[in-house]
Amino acid sequence: MNKYTKIIGVKGFYFIKEFYKIKHHKNKIRELSEDTVAKFFKKGDCEIEVYFEETDKTILIDDFSSKEDIKKYLGKKFL
Numbered sequence: 001m002n003k004y005t006k007i008i009g010v011k012g013f014y015f016i017k018e019f020y021k022i023k024h025h026k027n028k029i030r031e032l033s034e035d036t037v038a039k040f041f042k043k044g045d046c047e048i049e050v051y052f053e054e055t056d057k058t059i060l061i062d063d064f065s066s067k068e069d070i071k072k073y074l075g076k077k078f079l
Helices: 034-043 067-073
Strands: 002-008 013-019 028-032 046-052 057-061
Touching: 002 034, 013 034, 028 034, 034 046, 057 067
Parallel strands: 002 046
Antiparallel strands: 002 013, 013 028, 046 057
16 A cells, blocks of 8 residues: 655645665655545555644545545545
8 A cells, every 4th residue: 555645834735755665775755746646546545644744733544534534635636
């Protein structure tokens, strides 16, 4: 299962994914477009952690979350 993170800050939001490497290399963090993350979320193949920078609050959203939470935290593209 893929895990994505949506970071919401003062200037907007963006999606990232951490790619795990072999043991003696650093993990890579890449920024992804919203459409790419929405495509995998609709397939039911991922979970998204929503992180608020100002309050350090995190919310985990997956396929089984309510439609109101998905629309509120992720947007209409994810329904």
